[in-house]
Amino acid sequence: MSEASFTCQRCGHCCQGEGGIVMTARDQERLARHLGLDVPALLAGFAESAQEKIRLRAGPDGFCIFFRQGRGCGVHAGRPDICRAWPFFRGNLVDALSWEMIQSDCPGVNREAGHPLFVLEGVAYLYEHGLVHEPGPEAPRALVLNEALKLRRKP
């Protein structure tokens, strides 16, 4: 992903940590298809459930089970929506302070471009790639936009 306000540096920081990568049913089907598995096999091998959500497991190194050191995401074409959307999460779009804070972890965010452009490009990117979710039990909360953000969508 490359926008004026963000260009991924492939550092892998966002693939580190446990519990962040929730998967919707659509995510599960896409990733299972990518791996040549059925959904039950995907869930048995690579996922766990917590707080009524299905999420990817972490490996022993603390990174996502599909992260490959030095190579990045091992399932890039099949990765879940939450991975496709970062760093354009609702919190970073509505709050300039959050946007500033993520810059220490995500070197792809272009501080010079400013938060207003990050919002404009982020909302456009999310819609363009079908990453905006409606509220619901399995929806990744970070991808449910509020009304003010929806209004930022370009006609």
Ligand code: SF4
């Ligand atoms: S932390 Fe940011 S720059 Fe690094 S891999 Fe993730 S999205 Fe890309």
Ligand code: SF4
């Ligand atoms: S699925 Fe890929 S992009 Fe998403 S956390 Fe795992 S390694 Fe990173």
